Amino acid sequence: MKGKNELRVSLIQTSLEWENPQANLAAFSDKFKQLKGKTDLVIIPEMFTTGFSMKPQGIASDEKIYTYLKTRAAEGNFAIYGSSMLKKSDGSFVNRGLFATPEGDLFIYDKRHTFTLAGEQKVYDKGGKPVMAEYLGWKFNLQICYDLRFPVYARNTQDYDVVIYVANWPVLRVNAWDALLKARAIENMAYSIGVNRVGTDGTGMNYNGHSQVYNILGKEMIDHPWETDGVKTVILKKSEIEKYREKLRFLGDRDAFTLDL
Structure with a gap:
């Protein structure tokens, strides 16, 4: 697969229909159609089929969701x-x-980090090691919501280019979301992307988005705060990563240790 210096990344910040996979899948299909041929990667929120529900019985996806995403990705010629x-x-x-x-x-x-404040650990098994996705010559560290609070887990020992967090992160703690996303970019010398939802879920929890992309120096790439339903597209540059990692060799001074995962 040929690498790209400039990568177009689109963030879909949206409300979610509570515990209604059919409605959410239909809505995202429409949004994907509008991005066909206009981007390289589309990022959507955590639990995009249902909202952050602790009642998966009868509404959880099975492996058909794999086919859904692969099909939408092929139709739009972008990753998701x-x-x-x-x-x-x-x-x-x-x-x-x-x-x-x-x-x-x-x-x-x-x-990996199930959200104990909501009892997620009682319903969902937790994962193991981080996963790196490779696409168009870029390496992405895949993370989800609560993982953001654990910087050691995102530690850049694999020379990844981008760390991505998809989330249902509430208004009550959005200041932490803003601060930690920025920190992950600076400390790992990588782009840091967070995609959150908006609206109110079935438990009464409110969300105001603040989806954002930070560059390798921690600079916002989307006007802040973004609190409405919509799509934002930014361009990431591999040459920018290489430039600053060569000039500012902070990653070479990392402490050496391993994690017991």
Whole structure:
């Protein structure tokens, strides 16, 4: 696959129909059609089929969601990353990140840090190691929501280019979202992208988005704050990563240690 210096990335910040996969899939299909041929990567929120529900019985995705994302990616000629509640073959559930490419490749990441404040650990199995998706010569570290609070887990030991967080991050703690996304970019010398939802979910929790892209120096690439339903597209540059990593060799001074995952 030929690499690209400039990568167009589109963030879909939207409300979600509570525990209604059919409605959400239809809505995202329409949004994907509008981006056909206009971008290289589309990022959508956490649990994009249902909202952040702790009741997956009867509404969790199965492996048909793989086909849905691969098909939409092929139709639009762009990759897609988001997460969905998913029922595994043994009957257990996971919050599964899915990165689908138009060529039919699929990278799977199960959320490592389940959100104990909401009891997510009681419903969904937690994942293991981080997953790196490779596409168009770029390497993406796939993360989900609560993972953002754990910087060691995103530590850039694999020379990734972009760390992506998809989320249902509420208004109550959005200041932390803003600060931590920026920190992940600066400390890892990589682009940091966070895609959050807007609206109110079925539990009464409110969300105001603040989806954002930070460059390698921690500079915002989207006017802040972004709190409405919509799509924003930014251009990432591989040459910018290479330029600043060569000039500012902070990653070479990383402490050496391994994680017990």
